[in-house]
Every structure is written in structure tokens, then in C-alpha cells.
Amino acid sequence: MGHGIRVMMHVSPAQFRAYLWQGHDRGAIAEGGKGIRHLAVAAMALVLVLLAYLFPVGGSDAPSPAMLAKAPHPLIGKYCMSCHDSVEKTAGLAFDEMSLANPSKAPELWEATVRRLSSGMMPPAGEPRPSKAEARELIQAITSSLDGAKPLPAPAVLRRLTRSEYGNVIRDLLGLNVDVTTLLPPDPSTKGFDNIGEILTTSPALVQGYLNAGMRISRLAVGDPTMASARRAFPVPQKLDNSRYIAGLPLGTRGGVRLNVLFPVEGDYEVEVRAGPGITLFRKYGGGKMPNVDLTVAGKAFPVDSKGKARVHVRAGEFPVTVALRDVDLEPGVDEIYATFNVKGTIMDVAVNGPFNVKGVGKTATRSKIFSCYPRKPMEERACARSIVARLAGKAFRRPVAEQSADMDLLMRYYDQGRGRGNFETGVQQALAYVLVDPRFLYRVEQEPAGAAPGSVYPVSPIEFASRLSFFLWSSIPDGALMASAVSGKLTQPAELERQVRRMIADKRADAFVDNFAGQWLNLRQLASAERESKDFDDNLRFAMERETKLLFANVLRGDRPAVELLNADYTFVNERLARHYGIKGVQGDYFRRIALPPSNPRRGLLGHASILTVTSVANRTSPVIRGAWVLENILGVPPSPPPPGVETNLDASVKTPQTLRERLAQHRENPACASCHNMMDPIGLTMENFDQTGKWRTHDGPFPINASGTLVDGTALRDSADLNRALLKYSDAFVANLTSKLMTYALGRPVNAHEMPAVREVMRRSKSQGNGLISIIMGVVESQPFLTRTNAARPLGPPSRSTRTEESQAEKKRKAA
Structure with a gap:
């Protein structure tokens, strides 16, 4: 009974009621005497609890000697066992059933314990907490035990290229920039990233997409003079601010876009520009005269007719196309929520039709990468083609392909088919199309050594290691220098490996690492679809927000700066649009420049970036809950649990009288099912309330002054976001x-x-x-x-597919049933 009193001191009334009925039939009340006996037990327990509150005994909350004896570590018994024992088992954790002598029996629970202790999220608020020295001692004891266990890496999953990787590989293989979003569907994501092999399934629609993409890309790369005319559209962001000059466009213009367009053959093309006089905030097209359009192709200006079309003759290659507005008469205007801009004009989209009147394939950078040789006589064609295809296949498959091999014999059959229907270039184009749909290109294949036992661990080959390295840092294939290092065997030497890694990070191709890793880790990709009810939010600002954060990450990366500089950097990168949003004066122009931030500036570190503050808000207001959860998951590594089923998560649903967001969250935390997580999230998010839903600084939320104070789980009092940054640095x-x-x-x-x-x-x-x-x-x-x-997997790995996953699930059910 004494143990029951101890439990009562630490749980809610609902938990106490559940404890009273623990192990009993709740229907026993209907059984007469047995039910009366249960009520008597409950009444006695309640009397004893009341006595414990009325006449408290010093040290009644201290763990009993029996509990300490069961604890895997004395500090766990002192600070954790009151909630996490086999009686309470809060969050499914019972330390008296675990052992540090054999942590491999429950490594997930021990690792979760380390994360909670390292981030200061446990013990919960209001409970006795270990000192810093005690916390370090306990973390050291747990990690030492875990690190002494035998490692057990998970089997690798066969991975296909993501859409982003596919586009980068085509660029580096053929020198061709293609818009993969028009060719392939988006990839799903899990654990924060879209390159997780287990979810990169292959559907029939995706296979068809690969087939179409291979044919189209091979024809664009080689340059097919017989290709039919086609229309390629280039959408323009609909909230682009067209009222100001944009750097990189012709002087004297405003608004507009700059595009890099591939003209696959020399000939005539029709550029079509859809423009209008302007639109309101609600995106409705207004009436009025067509604005003057300024069009340049490959640096040469072309007149646009009244229908927005221009006929241009262009040689083959990739060239810049700029489309902007040029004013004849300037009129003053207003910029209100219901008003149409008096500074008229907006570019809505651009399209390129063609080719027409083809003159030839010309000499392009892409053709130069493909045709390393060219036959002068028919008898030289096949040998030259074999050399070209073997070189391209070796790069595409990320491993050497010998000219005289069974692999090449298969590829040359496709060359022969194409050559029979056309000429030498047609044959090469046909073989290239097959290379681009070969599983060795689409999947990152790694060979298992002969005789490897299931579950055995073995090193990947140097060439496979080079491929892992290049896809990690470049999201693309190895270049010649990296592959040569791998083939020679030098890549696995520490000094050579570090030299290659630093070279790769300094290369522009490492921008893909910034885009794909930082863009997904920090949720920056969500900016593209973010909509905010603010007249300050437009596509120019959206771009600037994302650019600032990526420039900070790239600066820390390429400068090999301490990782914690992401949290407390005393500088940032802004252009004029973002500086105006931040209230920073003296910044003009669209180019980004590094500026110093004084200690009092709230823009220091990631948590002051408008990109982070925008993606952690909702359309019409901030969200301290989302912001707090973002910090827990992406900074501290302790993501909160999803809300329990049936719990109302809409803070606006029950608001009848004006209330501050802080008051609504306080009401939300009154629900015991919500309090455990919200006590961690809400104080963090509330300290960022001085930033509105677009990250703009404010002192009031409507009529209510901002109160950005809070108290972290560890008891740290916070006044604002600057205090939050300093508190997070304690958990670096x-x-x-x-x-x-x-x-x-x-x-x-x-x-x-x-x-x-x-x-x-x-x-x-x-x-x-x-x-x-x-x-x-x-x-x-x-x-x-x-x-x-x-x-080595227990069974052979094949390309993951939805049907395979379903069959595995059914097989698993049959196994369990048996």
C-alpha cells in the first residue's frame, strides 16, 4: 500500500483511477460482494492518500531501497524510477526490466533515454533533476555500455535514383540541363528525406516515365533534325513582384524572368509571352492595355507583336532567354489589398514552340560530350560507336565497361537497330536511349561478394565507395578524378579521401548537397507551397528567404565552420527585398551580400531566419506548437509524439471571445493527454512570438502586446528568442x-x-x-x-515495387499465423 501512495504523489487523478483498477475486472461492481470489496480497497487507499497530503513525511518521494536495488544505475533509481518502473511504465519504459550489462536487448529505449537526457527534456518539469555532473555521468554510463556492444548495421536496400539525382546525373553525363519535373513524378519522403531506399518504389507509371524520358533526352542530346515541333512552357511564379528592376535582366526594365532554354537544333523558334496589365492581391487579371515586353534570346533583342509572339532564329545549344517589362509612361499608384497596381504589367508565363525550318544539328556542348570520335568512312562507324557507347555506359553505370564485353554486345544491338533505320548518329542515339533505361543506370547497384553468408558484413568496393561518396555530396555520379582515385585504390587512404572530400565540397556540384540535405532537414522545400495572408509575402520574398538560409549553411559547410554556428551566427545574407522585410537599412539590389549582426539583432542563427519562421506557421497566424516541435525534432533530435486520437488540435475552433494565442495554448494544456508534449513544445514556440507568420518582427498580435516569455523543461527562464538561442547552446x-x-x-x-x-x-x-x-x-x-x-541481406535484393511490398506483407502474415 505504501508503494501505491508513492505512485499517487506523481500521477494525475485519471491515472490514479486507472491504477486502482489495475488487474481487476471493471464489471465487478455488478457482482455484489466482490464489487464491495473493491470499493473498500479503493476507499482505504483514498483515505491513506489524503493522510499523506495532510501529514507529509519528509522524503516520502524518495525511491525505496527495493526500487534502487532494481535500478540499472543509481542515478536512474534516484531520478527516473518513480515514473519508469514496471508498475508505472510511463511511455512504455520500465528501467527495472532493463540492464546496462546487456543493453542490446533494448537498444532503442536506451538510445531514447540518451537523447532525452542530452537535450534536457527529462526528467519532466517540476520533478527533481540531476545536476550537470550527474547527467554527464549517467549519459556516459549508458553510452559506454551501448558502444561496447557488437555493431549490427542494417542490410542495405537497393535504391533507385531520385528525381533530383536523375536530373543531376543527366547534366553530368551529357551536359544537358533538363526540367525533370516535367518528365518524372515527385518522390515520397520519410524520416525527413526523399532518398530513403525502402520507399523509393517503382510503379508501372514510373517505368513508363523512364522510357519516355530516355527517348526524349537521347534525342535532345544527340540533336535529331527530324524531331517534330513541340511546345515547351515555362511557368512564372504568380506572386512575382514585377514593379521593380531585377538584377540580370536588361537595364531599363522591371520584373520578368531569366530562363536557360535548350534549342536542340539550329532553326526557327517561336517565343510566346503571356503578359497582362496587372493583378490584385486576389490574383484576378485586370483590364487594360498590353504592357511593352522586352525579349532577348542569346543576348539579342527581338520585337514582340501584339499577340505576345516573336519569331527567332537560333543556332543549336543552350542560351539565356530574358523576358521583362519596359514602361513608356510611368504613373503613380497605390498598393492596397483591393487595389490594382497603377504600375501596370506582369509576366504570366513563357513558352517556346519549335523547331521550324531546321538547318542542322550544329555543334553543342552536349554533342561534344557524346561524340568523342566521329567516323570519316562507313567502315569506321561501328568501332567509333562502340568506343562512344562504352564510355557513356561506364559513366552511367558508375563502373568500367570494357569495349569487348557481353554488356557492350547487348548495347551494340541497339546501335545496329538505330543505324539500320537512319545513320551513325541515329544508332548512337538509340544505344544511349537504352543506357538511360538500363537498371544499372536507374538503380544504385552494389555487388555482393561470392559466398557471402546472410547477415555477414563486408566492405564495399572502392568503385562502389566512390559512387556512395558522389551521391552523398553531389547527388550525382563520380567525376573522372574521383573514379580514377577509386580505380587506383588510393581513395580509401585517409589523406586521399580527405583531399577528395574537400575538393568535392568546394565544387559547385556540392550545391546539390545544400539543396537536398539542408533543404529537407530544415523543411525549406515547404516554402514553395506556403501561402500566407499577408500583403508583404510575395515570390520575391519567398526566394530571398530560402536563399538566405542556404547561403548560411553553405558558408558553414565550405568554411568548415563549427556546426553550432548555424544556431548563433553573428552574420547573415540578405538582398534588398529581404533586408526591407527585416527592417535593415542600406541594402540595395537583388544580389545577396553578407552583413554583420550586432548582439541585439534577433536574426542571429537559424531561428531568426524568415524561412524557418514561415514554414513553422500557418496561413493566418503563427504556431508556437509547430515552431516548438520543429526545434525539438530538427535541433535537439527529440521529436514529440503525434496528438492522441480524438484530441482537438485546432486552437481557433472553440474561440468565442478574443484571446491571445498564449491563453488558448494554456487551455489546451489543461487536457492531461496534451500536457506532456505541449509542456515541452509551447515554451519554445512562445519565445518566437515576436516574429509573425512571415518572420517579420512585431510587438503586438492584433490588439494584444506580445509576451514572449517562457520556461523550458529544465527550468530555464526565457524572455525572448535570444534567450532561447543561448539556452539551446547549452545542449550543443x-x-x-x-x-x-x-x-x-x-x-x-x-x-x-x-x-x-x-x-x-x-x-x-x-x-x-x-x-x-x-x-x-x-x-x-x-x-x-x-x-x-x-x-548481406537474408534474401536477394531486387528493385522495390508496390507489388513486392504487398507480397512480403502477406507472407509475413502467413508466417505469424503459422
Whole structure:
């Protein structure tokens, strides 16, 4: 009974009622005497609890000696067992059923414990907390035990190229920039990334997309003079501000866009521009005279007729096309929510039709990459074609392909088919089309050594390692220097590997790492679809927000700056549009420049960036809950649980009288099912309330003054977002651990499991001795066991498909039933 009183001191009334009926039949009340006995027990317990409150005994909350004896560590018994024992089992965690002597029996629970302790999220608010020294001691004890266990990497999953990777590979293989969004469907994402192999399924529609893309790209690359005319549309962002000059466009113009357009053959093309006099905030087209349109193709100006069309003759190649507005008469105007701009004009979209009157294929950069030789006589054609196709196939398949091999014999059959229907170039185009739909191109295939036992761990080959490295940092294939290093065997040498990694990060192709890793980790991709009820929010600002954050990440990356600089950087990057949004004066022009931020400036670090503040809001207001959850998941690595079923999550649903957002959240936390997570999220998000739903600074929310104070779970009092930044720096180890885990997940293309967390901590230990520079963390990842090795699957791996996954699920059900 004494143990029951102790439990009551730490749980809610609802939990206490559940505890009273624990192990009993709730229908026993209807059974007469048995029910009376249960009521008597309950009444006695209630009397004892009341006595405990009325006459408290010092140290009644202290764990009993029996509990301490069952604890896997004395500090766990002291601070954790009152909630996490086999009686309470809060969050499914019972430490008295776990052992640090054999942590491999419950590694996921131990790793979750480390994350909660490292981020300061446990013990919960109001409970006794370990000192900093005690927390370090407990974390060290748990991680030492975990790191001593035998690692068990997860089997690799066969991965196909993502849509983004496909476009980058085509660019680096053929020198051809294609808009893959018009060719292939978007990829799903899980664990924050879209390159996770287990969800990259292959549907019949995707297979058809690959077939169509292969044929189209091969014809564009080679240059087919017989290709039919086609229309290519280039949509323009609908909220683009066309009232100002945009850098990179002709002087004297305003608004507009700059496009890089491929003209596959020399001939005539028709450029069609759809423009209008202007639109209101509600995007309704207004009436009025067609604005003057300024069009240039490859640096040459062309007149646009009254229908918005211009006929141009262009040689083959990729050239810039600029479309902008040029005013004849300027009129003053207003910019209100219901008004139409008096500064008239907007570019709505651009299209290119053609080719017409083809003159030839010309000499393009793409053809130069393809035709490394060209036959002068018919008898030289096949040997030249074999050389061309073998070289392209080797790059596409990410492994050498010998000219005299069975693989080449198959590819040359397709050359022969194309040559029979046309000429030498037609044959090469046909063979290239097959290369682009070959599974060795579309999938990142890694060979298992002969005789490898199921579950065995073995190193990947140097060539496969080079492919892993290039897709990690470039989202594309290895270049010649990296492949040569791999073939020679030097790539696995530490000095050579570091030289290659630093070279690759300095290369412009590493922009893909910034776009794909940082863009997904920080949720920047959500900006593209974000809509905000604010007249300050337009596509120029949307672009500037995203650009600022990517420039900060790229600066920390390429400068090998400490990773925590992402949280407290005393500088940022702005153009005129973003500086105006931030209230920063003296910045003019569209180009981004680095500016210093004084200590009092709230824009220091990621949490002051409008991009982060916008994607963590909703259309008509801020969301402290989303912002708090974003910090927990992306900074500290402790994502909150989803809301329980049936819980109302709409804070606006029950508002009858004007209330501050803080008051509505306080009412929400009165629900015990919500309080446990919201007590962690809400104080973090509330400190950022001075930023509105577009990240603009404010002191009032409507008629209510902003109160940005809060108290973290660890008891730290916060006055504003600056205090939050300083508080998060105390948990910089948790931030680095989360960043390292995210990097490894992205690099491996699969979630990091609990058995691989020792490898993450080894990366952290190495990088800490080097100042936690971002490159040193990346070096640790590429030199880690999970990145260097592969685990042989228990069954052969094949391209994942929806039907395969369904069959596996049915087989699993049959196995369990048996």
C-alpha cells in the first residue's frame, strides 16, 4: 500500500483511477460482494492518500531501497524510477526490466533515454533533476555500455535514383540541363528525406516515365533534325513582384524572368509571352492595355507583336532567354489589398514552340560530350560507336565497361537497330536511349561478394565507395578524378579521401548537397507551397528567404565552420527585398551580400531566419506548437509524439471571445493527454512570438502586446528568442548528435538504427577534437563503418515495387499465423 501512495504523489487523478483498477475486472461492481470489496480497497487507499497530503513525511518521494536495488544505475533509481518502473511504465519504459550489462536487448529505449537526457527534456518539469555532473555521468554510463556492444548495421536496400539525382546525373553525363519535373513524378519522403531506399518504389507509371524520358533526352542530346515541333512552357511564379528592376535582366526594365532554354537544333523558334496589365492581391487579371515586353534570346533583342509572339532564329545549344517589362509612361499608384497596381504589367508565363525550318544539328556542348570520335568512312562507324557507347555506359553505370564485353554486345544491338533505320548518329542515339533505361543506370547497384553468408558484413568496393561518396555530396555520379582515385585504390587512404572530400565540397556540384540535405532537414522545400495572408509575402520574398538560409549553411559547410554556428551566427545574407522585410537599412539590389549582426539583432542563427519562421506557421497566424516541435525534432533530435486520437488540435475552433494565442495554448494544456508534449513544445514556440507568420518582427498580435516569455523543461527562464538561442547552446552536444544522425541517414539512404548509434558517437568524438567543423563531421560519416560496409541481406535484393511490398506483407502474415 505504501508503494501505491508513492505512485499517487506523481500521477494525475485519471491515472490514479486507472491504477486502482489495475488487474481487476471493471464489471465487478455488478457482482455484489466482490464489487464491495473493491470499493473498500479503493476507499482505504483514498483515505491513506489524503493522510499523506495532510501529514507529509519528509522524503516520502524518495525511491525505496527495493526500487534502487532494481535500478540499472543509481542515478536512474534516484531520478527516473518513480515514473519508469514496471508498475508505472510511463511511455512504455520500465528501467527495472532493463540492464546496462546487456543493453542490446533494448537498444532503442536506451538510445531514447540518451537523447532525452542530452537535450534536457527529462526528467519532466517540476520533478527533481540531476545536476550537470550527474547527467554527464549517467549519459556516459549508458553510452559506454551501448558502444561496447557488437555493431549490427542494417542490410542495405537497393535504391533507385531520385528525381533530383536523375536530373543531376543527366547534366553530368551529357551536359544537358533538363526540367525533370516535367518528365518524372515527385518522390515520397520519410524520416525527413526523399532518398530513403525502402520507399523509393517503382510503379508501372514510373517505368513508363523512364522510357519516355530516355527517348526524349537521347534525342535532345544527340540533336535529331527530324524531331517534330513541340511546345515547351515555362511557368512564372504568380506572386512575382514585377514593379521593380531585377538584377540580370536588361537595364531599363522591371520584373520578368531569366530562363536557360535548350534549342536542340539550329532553326526557327517561336517565343510566346503571356503578359497582362496587372493583378490584385486576389490574383484576378485586370483590364487594360498590353504592357511593352522586352525579349532577348542569346543576348539579342527581338520585337514582340501584339499577340505576345516573336519569331527567332537560333543556332543549336543552350542560351539565356530574358523576358521583362519596359514602361513608356510611368504613373503613380497605390498598393492596397483591393487595389490594382497603377504600375501596370506582369509576366504570366513563357513558352517556346519549335523547331521550324531546321538547318542542322550544329555543334553543342552536349554533342561534344557524346561524340568523342566521329567516323570519316562507313567502315569506321561501328568501332567509333562502340568506343562512344562504352564510355557513356561506364559513366552511367558508375563502373568500367570494357569495349569487348557481353554488356557492350547487348548495347551494340541497339546501335545496329538505330543505324539500320537512319545513320551513325541515329544508332548512337538509340544505344544511349537504352543506357538511360538500363537498371544499372536507374538503380544504385552494389555487388555482393561470392559466398557471402546472410547477415555477414563486408566492405564495399572502392568503385562502389566512390559512387556512395558522389551521391552523398553531389547527388550525382563520380567525376573522372574521383573514379580514377577509386580505380587506383588510393581513395580509401585517409589523406586521399580527405583531399577528395574537400575538393568535392568546394565544387559547385556540392550545391546539390545544400539543396537536398539542408533543404529537407530544415523543411525549406515547404516554402514553395506556403501561402500566407499577408500583403508583404510575395515570390520575391519567398526566394530571398530560402536563399538566405542556404547561403548560411553553405558558408558553414565550405568554411568548415563549427556546426553550432548555424544556431548563433553573428552574420547573415540578405538582398534588398529581404533586408526591407527585416527592417535593415542600406541594402540595395537583388544580389545577396553578407552583413554583420550586432548582439541585439534577433536574426542571429537559424531561428531568426524568415524561412524557418514561415514554414513553422500557418496561413493566418503563427504556431508556437509547430515552431516548438520543429526545434525539438530538427535541433535537439527529440521529436514529440503525434496528438492522441480524438484530441482537438485546432486552437481557433472553440474561440468565442478574443484571446491571445498564449491563453488558448494554456487551455489546451489543461487536457492531461496534451500536457506532456505541449509542456515541452509551447515554451519554445512562445519565445518566437515576436516574429509573425512571415518572420517579420512585431510587438503586438492584433490588439494584444506580445509576451514572449517562457520556461523550458529544465527550468530555464526565457524572455525572448535570444534567450532561447543561448539556452539551446547549452545542449550543443544534442544538436551535433542530431545533425550527425541526419547526415548519416541522408548518406546511407536509410534510417540509422539503434545498433548504429555507436558509429554516430564515434563521429562526434572525432569531430569534437577538431572543433566540430561541418567538414570534419562529414569526414567522420564517410569513414564510419555503416558508410564503408554493407550487410548481406537474408534474401536477394531486387528493385522495390508496390507489388513486392504487398507480397512480403502477406507472407509475413502467413508466417505469424503459422
